[in-house]
Structures are given as C-alpha cells and as structure tokens.
Amino acid sequence: MRSRLRTRAALATLLVALLAAVWFALSVALLPEPPVPREILLGGGGVCLILFAVIGGLAIIEARALRRAEERMRRFLADASHELRTPIAGVQASAEILLRTDPGHAGREKLLLQILREAHRAGRLVDDLLAMTRLEQGTPLAMEPFDLVPLTVAAVELTRELAPAVTIQLHAPGHSPLHGDPQRIRQVLDNILSNARHATPDGGQITVRVINQTAEAQIEVIDTGPGIPPPDRERIFERFTRLASTYPSGANGNGLGLAIARGIANAHSGTLTCADPAGGGARFVLRLPRRT
Numbered sequence: 001m002r003s004r005l006r007t008r009a010a011l012a013t014l015l016v017a018l019l020a021a022v023w024f025a026l027s028v029a030l031l032p033e034p035p036v037p038r039e040i041l042l043g044g045g046g047v048c049l050i051l052f053a054v055i056g057g058l059a060i061i062e063a064r065a066l067r068r069a070e071e072r073m074r075r076f077l078a079d080a081s082h083e084l085r086t087p088i089a090g091v092q093a094s095a096e097i098l099l100r101t102d103p104g105h106a107g108r109e110k111l112l113l114q115i116l117r118e119a120h121r122a123g124r125l126v127d128d129l130l131a132m133t134r135l136e137q138g139t140p141l142a143m144e145p146f147d148l149v150p151l152t153v154a155a156v157e158l159t160r161e162l163a164p165a166v167t168i169q170l171h172a173p174g175h176s177p178l179h180g181d182p183q184r185i186r187q188v189l190d191n192i193l194s195n196a197r198h199a200t201p202d203g204g205q206i207t208v209r210v211i212n213q214t215a216e217a218q219i220e221v222i223d224t225g226p227g228i229p230p231p232d233r234e235r236i237f238e239r240f241t242r243l244a245s246t247y248p249s250g251a252n253g254n255g256l257g258l259a260i261a262r263g264i265a266n267a268h269s270g271t272l273t274c275a276d277p278a279g280g281g282a283r284f285v286l287r288l289p290r291r292t
Contacts, residue, residue, distance in 0.1 A: 084125060090118035128256040131187075132239065135263035141181035148176035148185070148217050148288070152210055155189040165202035172210035176217045179291050184264045188272065191257040192221045192284050199225030199282060216270070219286040228282045233274035237262045261286075 094111045097103065103111060149172050156170045178185075196206045204224040211218040228236060228243065235241055240255040258272075265272040270288040277283040 084122060087118040087122035087125070091115050091122070094118070125256070128260060131260050132256060132263065135260065135267060141184060141267055143180060144182070145177065145179050146182040146185075148178050148219070149173065149210055151182055151186050152189060152208065152219065155186060155193055156208055158190070159193045159197050159206070163197045163200070163206075166197065166200050167203075167205045168208065169205065170208045170210075172208075173212050176210055176212050177290075178217055178288055180268045180288065181264075185268070185288070188261040188264050188286060189219070191261040192219075192272075192286065195257060196221050196223040196225070196282070196284070199223050201225065214290075216287050216289050218288075221284045221286075222277060222281060224281045227277065227280055228274055230276070236274060237272070 094114045098108065098111050152172060153170065156168055159166075160168050193206070193208070200206055200223045206224075207220070207222045209218075209220040209222075211220070232243055236243065237258050239259045241259075242255045262272045265286060265288070268288055270286065272284065272286050275283045275285045
C-alpha cells in the first residue's frame with residue numbers, strides 16, 4: 001500500500017512539474033515580456049499548492065482503502081476462526097472419548113467415523129478459505145478453450161449419484177465452446193448443484209439448462225426446494241451466509257460455496273445471480289462470455 005502511494009505521489013509530482021514547465025515555456029513564448037521573478041514565484045506557489053492537494057488526496061484515498069481492507073481481513077479471520085472451531089472441537093471430543101473410555105467395537109467405529117467426518121469438514125473449509133484468498137488476490141486463471149456441455153454433463157452425473165432420490169433433468173445443445181478455466185468453471189457448477197441438491201427434498205426435481213447465445217453461454221439451475229426469499233437473493237453470495245430452513249434435509253455448508261462460485265464467475269467476466277423462479281424453488285443463472 002505504501003509503495004503504491006509513493007508511486008502515485010511521484011507520478012503526480014512529475015505531472016505537476018511537467019505542467020509547470022509547459023506553463024513557463026508558453027509564458028516565455030507568447031507573452032510580450034518574459035515573466036518576472038514575482039510572477040515566477042506566484043506561479044511556483046500555485047503549482048506547489050496543486051501538488052500538495054493532489055498528494056494529499058491520494059494519501060486520503062489510500063488510507064481509506066487500507067482501513068477497509070484491514071476491516072475486511074479482521075471480519076474474515078474472525079469468521080474463519082469461528083467456523084473452524086466447531087469441527088476441531090468435534091475431533092477433539094471424539095478423540096478424548098476414545099482415549100479415556102472403552103466404547104466397544106461399534107462405538108469405536110462410530111467415533112472414528114465422526115472424527116473423519118469432522119476432519120473432512122475442516123479440510124473442506126480450509127480449501128474454501130484458500131480459494132477465497134486466491135480469488136481476492138487475483139490469482140491468474142488457466143485460460144484455454146473448452147466445451148461447457150460435457151463439463152455440465154459430468155457435474156450432473158455426479159449430482160445424480162449423490163442424490164438418487166431426486167430427479168435431475170438436463171437440457172443442453174450438442175456443444176457450447178468457451179474460453180476460460182474449465183477446472184474453475186466445474187467448481188462453480190458443483191457448488192451450484194450441491195446447493196440445489198441439499199435444498200431439494202426426496203422426490204423433488206432439479207432442472208439444468210445450457211443455453212447458447214451469440215455473445216455468451218447461459219446455465220440455469222432450478223430446484224423445487226423451499227426457495228430463497230427475494231431480500232436474501234443477493235445476501236447468499238456473501239461469505240459465511242447461511243439461511244435458516246434452506247435445506248430440508250438438515251444439511252448445512254460453511255457458507256462459502258456460493259461466494260466462491262460468484263468470484264470465479266466474475267474472474268471470467270461473467271455473472272452468477274439468484275433469479276426470480278417461474279414457480280417455486282430457487283433459480284440460479286450463470287452467464288459466461290464467449291471470449292474473455
């Protein structure tokens with residue numbers, strides 16, 4: 001931050017000095033008499049005032065940006081610490097029971113399963129936190145040509161395996177060529193479909209549509225779950241946001257999946273929104289430009 005401020009201050013000084021030189025040269029060339037020392041001093045004083053105003057304005061802007069960044073970092077660390085505390089406490093409690101008691105074969109397997117589940121939850125949270133950090137730092141994407149349709153087909157097939165009691169329909173053209181990072185786009189699709197899978201009760205339906213347009217490709221994911229109230233359709237993309245009664249199955253994520261998905265879409269110059277559904281449930285729309 002300080003190096004950026006020094007660079008901008010140096011550029012501002014150079015610009016003001018250049019303007020002062022131009023002013024002096026024009027004065028000498030166009031005025032009937034060259035400027036006297038008093039005029040030069042007055043002009044120099046005006047230039048200095050302009051310079052101080054520019055540098056002061058830059059300093060104020062940088063200071064405010066730094067305070068906002070520090071505040072975001074404090075909130076992020078506080079939320080991350082709070083989220084990590086729960087799985088770590090679960091692992092610790094199960095390990096202490098195993099160490100201090102003899103729960104028997106069945107009880108031991110149950111406790112080990114609980115440790116693995118909480119360790120996986122903590123590992124997923126760490127991976128998501130790293131993904132958020134990379135997105136905020138602007139880590140470059142692996143840009144390459146790819147076809148969106150087989151990527152979507154693979155994500156839908158995985159969702160069918162994980163939710164056999166939910167009907168999943170896919171409507172897609174033969175091809176949908178794009179240019180971007182296919183691994184990150186697959187992550188977006190997995191996050192959206194995971195959200196729809198957990199929100200849809202047994203016997204419900206998820207509809208996935210891939211729509212080719214001239215300038216972009218569009219993916220719609222519509223579920224028959226409880227839906228998302230209009231006031232919360234933008235808030236769900238904020239980090240660590242979880243809505244009450246969103247998942248009928250009782251499943252609960254860490255509140256980072258949709259935030260990461262939108263960050264990846266934005267990094268591809270695309271958009272991810274929670275749109276107004278035609279009927280009930282929720283409707284997510286991902287738009288990706290043909291070329292970024």
